[in-house]
Amino acid sequence: xxxxxxxxxxxxxxxxxxxxxxxxxxxxxxxxxxxxxxxxxxxxxxxxxxxxxxxxxxxxxxxxxxxxxxxxxxxxxxxxxxxxxxxxxxxx
Numbered sequence: 001x002x003x004x005x006x007x008x009x010x011x012x013x014x015x016x017x018x019x020x021x022x023x024x025x026x027x028x029x030x031x032x033x034x035x036x037x038x039x040x041x042x043x044x045x046x047x048x049x050x051x052x053x054x055x056x057x058x059x060x061x062x063x064x065x066x067x068x069x070x071x072x073x074x075x076x077x078x079x080x081x082x083x084x085x086x087x088x089x090x091x092x
Contacts, residue, residue, distance in 0.1 A: 012054050019055060026059050030068065 016023075022044070029040050046052045060070040071088040073081075 012058065016051075016054070016058065019051070022055055023058075023062075026062070030063065030066065033068075 022042075025040075025042055029042065032038060032040060044052045044055055056072060060072070063070040071091060073084050073088045076084070
């Protein structure tokens, strides 16, 4: 039997338990953006399989539902982040 806590890479578990702090921080960032203030960037880190991709996907879903533009930018092996950021901004 498969564990509901480990649904597979990038797949959302039935409940995102223990993630309230991350959702609260994201909510605070969105609220700061409304009056044009700095949203305070967040950096999600974690070992493979702990749910960072799931959190990013959930953040995207929430943000888009509220009319925000959300872009996933992942640096490649070439370590050229600037062109990837620029392309993300152009898409947004």
